[in-house]
Amino acid sequence: MTILYDLCNRIVELRNKFGITQADLARRLGISRSAVNSWEMGLSIPQLKHVIEMARIFNTTVDGMLNTSEQVVVNITELSEKEQQVIFNMVDCLKKNQK
Numbered sequence: 858m859t860i861l862y863d864l865c866n867r868i869v870e871l872r873n874k875f876g877i878t879q880a881d882l883a884r885r886l887g888i889s890r891s892a893v894n895s896w897e898m899g900l901s902i903p904q905l906k907h908v909i910e911m912a913r914i915f916n917t918t919v920d921g922m923l924n925t926s927e928q929v930v931v932n933i934t935e936l937s938e939k940e941q942q943v944i945f946n947m948v949d950c951l952k953k954n955q956k
Contacts, residue, residue: 864908865899867922871915886910 872882879897883890886907895901903911912919933941 864902864923865897867924868893868903868911869897871911871917871922875915877914882911882914885914 868882872879877885879893880890883893886893888907892901892903896903908919908922912922915922931944933944936944
């Protein structure tokens, strides 16, 4: 039951962080507002396809939907391999500077 409780709270947390109402989220997912409310109250569990779509909406991962570790996902697949490597190098550099 911990995962369900965490997911319920995580949906509320992310929705509030992004300034999205239950109705807005429901509209983006193609479902009813009452379904979102039911998830947030722990009365039902979203289908995997909805968890995946919420992860995209909230700029996180599916794993990020199930716990509160802050992760940001940036899609760089449309960049060239050279451009992607520059991004990876920048991230590595920033991580080294934090230590």
